[in-house]
Every structure is written in C-alpha cells, then in structure tokens.
Amino acid sequence: MKRAPRLVAQVALYVPLMALLGYLSTRPQFSVIAPDEALLRLSFIHAAHRAHACRSRSAAELAKLPPNMRAPLDCPRARVPLRVELQLDDRVVLEREVTAAGLRHDGEATVYFRTAVPAGRHLIAVRMGDRPGGGFNYTRTATLDLAAGSALVIDFDPAKGGFVFRS
Amino acid sequence: MLKRLHLAGQWVFLHVEGLFNLAFGEKLNPLYYLGPIAYYLMWVVVASGLYLYAFFKTGVQGAHASVEYLTVQQWYLGGVMRSLHRYGADAVALTMLLHLTRHWCFDRYRGFRWFSWVSGLALLWLVYAAGINGYMLPWDRLSQFVVVATAEWFDRLPMFGGELVRNFIFPENVNDRLFSLLTFVHIGVSLAVLAVLWVHTQRVPQAKTLPPRPIAVTLTIALLALSLAKPAVSQGEANLAAAVTTIGFDWFYLPVYALLYRWGPGEVWGLVGGLTLVLALLPWLPPRRRKGPAEGYHMLVRPDNRIVAVREGETILDAGLREGIAFPYECRNGGCGQCKATLAYGTVDYGAYQPDMLTAQERGAGKLLLCSATPLGDLEIDYQPTAVPGGIRARVWTATVDALDLLAPDVMRVMLRLEGGERIEFYPGQYLNVLLEDGEKRSFSFATAPHVNDRIELHIRRIPGGRFTTQLFERTKVGDRLRFEGPLGSFFLREDSDKPIIFVAGSTGFAPVKSMLEYAFHRGLARRMILYWGVRRPEDLYLALLPRQWAREHANFSFVPVLSDPRPEDHWQERTGLVHDAILADFPDLSGYQVYACGSVEMVEATHPAFTAHGLRQDDCFSDAFRLAARVRSHAPELVRLGGTA
Ligand code: HEM
Ligand code: FES
Numbered sequence: 156m157k158r159a160p161r162l163v164a165q166v167a168l169y170v171p172l173m174a175l176l177g178y179l180s181t182r183p184q185f186s187v188i189a190p191d192e193a194l195l196r197l198s199f200i201h202a203a204h205r206a207h208a209c210r211s212r213s214a215a216e217l218a219k220l221p222p223n224m225r226a227p228l229d230c231p232r233a234r235v236p237l238r239v240e241l242q243l244d245d246r247v248v249l250e251r252e253v254t255a256a257g258l259r260h261d262g263e264a265t266v267y268f269r270t271a272v273p274a275g276r277h278l279i280a281v282r283m284g285d286r287p288g289g290g291f292n293y294t295r296t297a298t299l300d301l302a303a304g305s306a307l308v309i310d311f312d313p314a315k316g317g318f319v320f321r322s
Numbered sequence: 323m324l325k326r327l328h329l330a331g332q333w334v335f336l337h338v339e340g341l342f343n344l345a346f347g348e349k350l351n352p353l354y355y356l357g358p359i360a361y362y363l364m365w366v367v368v369a370s371g372l373y374l375y376a377f378f379k380t381g382v383q384g385a386h387a388s389v390e391y392l393t394v395q396q397w398y399l400g401g402v403m404r405s406l407h408r409y410g411a412d413a414v415a416l417t418m419l420l421h422l423t424r425h426w427c428f429d430r431y432r433g434f435r436w437f438s439w440v441s442g443l444a445l446l447w448l449v450y451a452a453g454i455n456g457y458m459l460p461w462d463r464l465s466q467f468v469v470v471a472t473a474e475w476f477d478r479l480p481m482f483g484g485e486l487v488r489n490f491i492f493p494e495n496v497n498d499r500l501f502s503l504l505t506f507v508h509i510g511v512s513l514a515v516l517a518v519l520w521v522h523t524q525r526v527p528q529a530k531t532l533p534p535r536p537i538a539v540t541l542t543i544a545l546l547a548l549s550l551a552k553p554a555v556s557q558g559e560a561n562l563a564a565a566v567t568t569i570g571f572d573w574f575y576l577p578v579y580a581l582l583y584r585w586g587p588g589e590v591w592g593l594v595g596g597l598t599l600v601l602a603l604l605p606w607l608p609p610r611r612r613k614g615p616a617e618g619y620h621m622l623v624r625p626d627n628r629i630v631a632v633r634e635g636e637t638i639l640d641a642g643l644r645e646g647i648a649f650p651y652e653c654r655n656g657g658c659g660q661c662k663a664t665l666a667y668g669t670v671d672y673g674a675y676q677p678d679m680l681t682a683q684e685r686g687a688g689k690l691l692l693c694s695a696t697p698l699g700d701l702e703i704d705y706q707p708t709a710v711p712g713g714i715r716a717r718v719w720t721a722t723v724d725a726l727d728l729l730a731p732d733v734m735r736v737m738l739r740l741e742g743g744e745r746i747e748f749y750p751g752q753y754l755n756v757l758l759e760d761g762e763k764r765s766f767s768f769a770t771a772p773h774v775n776d777r778i779e780l781h782i783r784r785i786p787g788g789r790f791t792t793q794l795f796e797r798t799k800v801g802d803r804l805r806f807e808g809p810l811g812s813f814f815l816r817e818d819s820d821k822p823i824i825f826v827a828g829s830t831g832f833a834p835v836k837s838m839l840e841y842a843f844h845r846g847l848a849r850r851m852i853l854y855w856g857v858r859r860p861e862d863l864y865l866a867l868l869p870r871q872w873a874r875e876h877a878n879f880s881f882v883p884v885l886s887d888p889r890p891e892d893h894w895q896e897r898t899g900l901v902h903d904a905i906l907a908d909f910p911d912l913s914g915y916q917v918y919a920c921g922s923v924e925m926v927e928a929t930h931p932a933f934t935a936h937g938l939r940q941d942d943c944f945s946d947a948f949r950l951a952a953r954v955r956s957h958a959p960e961l962v963r964l965g966g967t968a
Contacts, residue, residue, distance in 0.1 A: 164344060168345050180573075182571075185568070185569055198488055200488070303567075
C-alpha cells in the first residue's frame, strides 16, 4: 500500500480502538441500586449470651482437677447463636441465625445485610435475640420516609439501648 | 474441543492481524507486540502516576479536591496526566488479556513456557489489584462503591470475619490513615507489577520488552488524543451517608464488581478462585499435544554449523535465540516473513502464520518460518544471517574467474576477482556460497586473509561424480562469471584469548586455516600456533611449501604434516597415522589450548571426543564442520560441505 492510504488505514484502525477504550472506561453505566430506590443496610457486631449458665463444682469434682485448675465455677464458653430479623412493611426480608465466631463459638457474631428498597414511606422493624431459649429481646420499629438514593444503616449499640437507625 | 477453540482463536487472530498488516505493514503491526506494548504502557502508567502523586493529598478532605484541581484547573497537564494514567491502565488490561489469549490460542503455554504462564497469572492479579485499588483514590462516587464492594467481598474470607465493611459505611471510620494505606498499597502493587514483569520475561529468549519506537510513538499520541477528547473525570465526591446509585463504570477493571452486585461474594470468590486455579493448571492439563520426546530434538544450524537442542514445544527461532544464534526475526508471530529459512532436512509442524508470508510454493521449496515452526524430529536449518559478528552483511556478489591452478591431481585453486573492482570484507574462517544456476549452493571457505580483499582464493577438491566440481575441473575457464553470497558463518579466528592454538586441517580444510594464519601473521599475533595437516599421500599436501616457509619465518609457528596412507615409494620421513593421534601424542593435556578443526565431518567427529577426553574445553574447540554430527540422524555426506565437498 502507498503511504497516504496506509496512514488513512492506520487512523481508521486506531480511532475505533481508542473510542472503544474511552467508551468502556465509563460506559455503559452501572446501577448499584435503581434511581428510585434507597439503600438499607444492617450492620453490627455483638456477643450473645453464653449458652449455658455457670455451675458450681462439687467438692468431689474439684478434688479430681489439678490444683491449679480448681475454679469453683464451671462456665462453658460457647455462646448462643444470635437471632436476627428484619421486617420491611409486612415482609420479613432477613431471618438469620448467626453463630458466634471462634472454634468454640465463644466470640462475637457479625451481621451484615444489604438490600435495595423502593423509595417512600416504610415500616422497618428489626429484632434480635441474644439469650438462650429463643425469642427477641431487642426490637426497634420505625416508620421512615426513605428518599431515592438515600442510605439507611441500622447499627446496634447496647450503650444507646439497642438498635440505632442512622441516615 | 479445546483444540477447536484453539484453532478458532488462531483463525480470528490471524485474520485480524492480516487486516492490521495492510495498514501498518508486517513489521509495525501492534498486534505482534502485545506483550511489549503492555510493558510499555505500564511505564506510561507509572510515569503519569508519579505526576499525580505529587499533587495528590492523602486525606479524606484533600483526596477528592486535589484530584479535582488536577482535572479542572490544571486540565492541560494534570488532567492529561490523569487521563493518560487511566487510559494507559485500561490499555494495559486490554493488551494483557489479548496477549494472554493469543498465547493460549497458539498453544504457547505448555512445557517450559509454564514459567511465563504462571508468572503471567501473578501479573494478571497484580494488575487488577493495582487498577481496582486505583479507583479508590479519587474519593468520588465510584471510589465509594469500589471501597465498599471490596470490603463486602473480602469480608467473605474467614480472616476478615465480616468486620471490614464497618470501616467504610460509617463516615467517622474513614480517616486520613485509610488514604495513606490505600495510596501505599497502590504504589506498592504497581512496583510489584514491574518486579514480576522482569521475572515474567526472564526466560523468554531475547524477549522484547518494548515495542518498536514507531508503535510506541503512535500509541502515545493516540492515548494523548483520547485524553484530550474525553478527559478522565471524577463522579461527585463520595458521601457515605448517601447511597451510590448509577455510576460510570470501568469495564476493563470492574466487571467482577458488577457481578458482585448480581451474585453474592461467595459465588464471585468461587468463580475467580476456580478460574485462577484452572488457568494456573492449564499448562499441565490435557490435551497434552506432545509432538515428540520430552527431551526435545536437536537441530543443526547452518551457516553457524552448530547443534542446538530444541525443547519440546519450542519454536526453532526461540531455541536458536536462546543459544545466541543470530537468526533474523522481527514480529515473532508469523506475520512478517523476516525469519524465513530453509529446512534442509527433517520435518516440522509449520505452525500458524500469515499465508502471504510463506506461500505454498515456498513451503514446497523447503522454506519455513522459524518463529512459527516447531520440530517433529531432528532438523537441519539453513538460514541467511543478516548480521554476522561484527555486523558485516551477507549479500550476493558477482565475480570472474581470474586464475585456475591445479595444485594437486584433485585440488584446484580458483582465484576470483569481484566485478566492478568491489572489495569484500570478511572474517578469516568464514565462507561463501557459490550460487549454481538451478538455485543450489556450494560452500567454500575463503583461503585468503581479509586484508587481501581484491581477490578471493578458494581451494576446491574434486568430488567424483559431483556436478559442480566436475564442471569446474573440466569446463570452467578463466574469465567465466560466477555468483556467490557471502561472507557467511560464525567460524572465525577468535582474538579474545591468549591460549596457544592448534589448527587441525584435513585435506582442503587447509583453506580456512590459511586464511586465519595469514591474518594472524599480518596482525602480528604472538600466540603460539601449530598446524597439523592430515592427508593420505604426500601429493595431497597441495601447498606444503607455504606452511614450511611460515615455520621458517615465524618463530611462534610450527607445521606438522601427517600422512595416513604413505607408500614406500613416497619415502616419507615425517609423521604418519591419524592426525588426532599425532596431536595427542604431542599434547597429552589439551586443557591450555584452543583447537580450530577444519575438514570433513568424519575427521571432526573422530577428533572431537578424543580431544575433550584430553582436557580440551568445549569453549576452546572451534570447527567449521559441526561439533556433534552424530546427534543429527541424517546421512552425513550431504551435511558438510565446508572446506570443499561437492
Ligand atoms: C502486565 C501484564 C503483562 C505484560 C506487560 C507481559 C509482557 C510480556 C512480554 C514482554 C513477553 C515477551 C514477549 C512476548 O511473547 O510477547 C511475555 C511473554 C509471555 N507472557 Fe506475558 N505479560 C503480561 C501478562 C501475562 C499474562 C496475564 C499471561 C498469562 C497468564 C502471560 C503469559 C505469557 C506467556 C505464556 C509468554 C511467552 C513465553 C514464551 O513464549 O516463552 N503474560 N509477556
Ligand atoms: S519473525 Fe515475523 S514471521 Fe517470523
């Protein structure tokens, strides 16, 4: 090929290539949540109660233990699984039992949940049970107006009395 | 199935490359330099990144604003740098993926290539880590998405225990330390990319790590144009209190993150981990299409006359380059025809290449492309060196016969004079190929030293029944014209050693020795030199007076003729027997010597093992017949034509 046509051909190949590079670097756009939705997240870390109450060791039991381990109380370390429920209007969107971390399940339980919610007024109820025997001993219910593109985070802070809604 | 995918991929690559060849020409086709281009772009990214870093404020308050400053106020430089950084990185990802795919399609990832493949995989991870990490830095809406999604993704791994994400969803947890950390990781991983790149190309013989300059220049201009036409911009400052909704998305780096929001983190780990594992094992997975024994094959390379091992699956070009043979090449991808050579013996898999670069006729005439072909047995390859040591180019010359002297009943001295008074430059020991009318060639060593360059002397022995020599002895006259190509060969006198030299000449092997010795005397080399000339009868020492005279004139030279077959009527008083026996009798320990052997294969084959057994080092043994003839399973007589066979 002659020089000039060749140059044209090179440009003809480079231009689409660069256009592709420029295009795919931002387009097509990605919707993390739809424009008419809000983001609802539940995130907390909490240690549940121990599964079994402490028990006094009898004198006979204590005698069997090596002297350095003769603690009067026997406290099994495992914690109960945390029960969590999240209700959105009349729908339960999360129902989960979270086992405590650690080999002996004696650590904290970590909860993270994310969902998109249509913008508007919603009844949001969150419940958590951290004791043996079932049931929920922490609950919080609120009716909130969630704007499109807003973010609601539900945290748990015992110092503030339980669940905290932050937006 | 896999094979079909490979072939389909090859088809696509070859056709697209063919299209690009029309525009760029074979030698500057970017598609032949995908690896080197990715490498070059990495440097563009590093350089532009350094500039950005100089202005970047690693803090929650400063990050977004400092990038905005570069983009808006300093658009003409900072903005361009930012865009170069982004588009360069995108182009790295693109070319890297194409490079990977090409190696896969052409089945160039097995065997010894596993090392490049696996280190390439490490690069893939690192490049993605650096790129994704980069999107966290400008602290815009995309950064917010990428940071949170990364935390969500990594929280799936047991070691993070699900707590990572809490650092990124509460504004009070995002602090300046986080930005220092992200920046540190970004720079660290990029440096790791450069380090692993070095490892990656370590084992590729003479790997090109930069594309030819015109490609680099064009590419840079194109990226600059793109940077000006569509500058990279931020997408509004991050706001952890608000949700990220619809964002511009880099599909070169972030597709996995899109998937993360369609599937869950566990599934994405499964996909990415599984894919990595499969890719990592690919070099060892079936179908193993081993083409021969695991230890590979050997090839005799002419004009170097060297035997080189070719590893299983290795191209002839790579094997040669690995051994320092000056094979010509350019694209290494079957697209430029630069590496065309002749297959003189053996069978090969021709590989995939542009059909225009090797036509069916050429293939029929024994041509192949070194960069595409892999051996299917031991081979003999004839190539045209474009650069011999010292850079003297071989070319075709025309000469006239100046004199013909019968030096012995079967040895003719032919003096040639170059037409047009031209002069030829060569190294003592090199040879030329006389071009016959039917396209065949006959090789003869220069018998004159290079400083005598207005005429060329050849010693040609008559081969009974040989076409060319019969014609020469019976019909050629002074004044006849003749075409030859030269100078050729890498067998020449090495001046980088002080060791004494033992020259072993068999029959017309005296010709290159004469050239080397005359050159040595001319240069005044003080090394000790001994010539052993082995022939059958006294009359075969066709120029015996010459070395005898040298021995009288030069104290550092001695001459030992050795006859293998003297008759009583010859009254031969000097040495008899085989030439190498005579040498070993005189020099039981050869470890301090260099040996230059010139003669038939049989002679070299007989002498070489005997010499090495007596301490001669491989590096000190030079021969114009190839060194290990026995390795090539072929019929010897046609193989060696140096020093004068038909
Ligand atoms: C930043 C990314 C990368 C760069 C800059 C790069 C660069 C290079 C260069 C310069 C070469 C030598 C010349 C060539 O064959 O093109 C090469 C060879 C090679 N690369 Fe890469 N590479 C990258 C990533 C990868 C990846 C992801 C893979 C595959 C997993 C890979 C697999 C290979 C293989 C198999 C070879 C050939 C080795 C041989 O033929 O002996 N590379 N690379
Ligand atoms: S080097 Fe270009 S075709 Fe072989």
